[in-house]
Amino acid sequence: MSAVEVFVPQELGEESPRPKLRLVTLDTSATRWPVGDTLALRRASRARMLQRRRRTLVLFAGVCAVVVLAWPGAAFGGATGAGLPTDLASSSTLGSGIEYVVQPGDTVASIATLMNPLNPHAARLVLVRALHSSVVVTGEHILIP
Secondary structure, eight states: OEEEEEEOOOOTTOOOSSOEEEEEEOOTTSOOOOOSSOHHHHHHHHHHHHHHHHHHHHHHHHHHHHHHHHSOGGGGTOBOTTSOBHHHHHHSSSOTTOEEEOOTTOOHHHHHHHHOSSOHHHHHHHHHHHHTSSOOOTTOEEEOO
């Protein structure tokens, strides 16, 4: 940018018949204007970024919910075939799917008590239904239901 300035010389004793013109330029290096996107563009970009973050968070929460709901029910307090809670069945000596060899003196009731110490009656009913009999023989292999 430039401008024109009227310059009247102040010389000693001499009058100039007409003033002289001098070209004045503006120093642009001192004034720095911001370079880059405008404020509106930066705000729009930030809004899009926040929207992407929200979508990602919702997607992550959805995937976590699906995983938790698809997890096996036994992990959340399900029950075994003998009516025993899974946490107690895993700590007992006889759990579902174990093959038990009948020892001398064992009865269906004693085996049911080993299967479910909290409710041996329910375990006995399941065992009788699985064996189709209420009698066990020493040395017999029983698959615990």
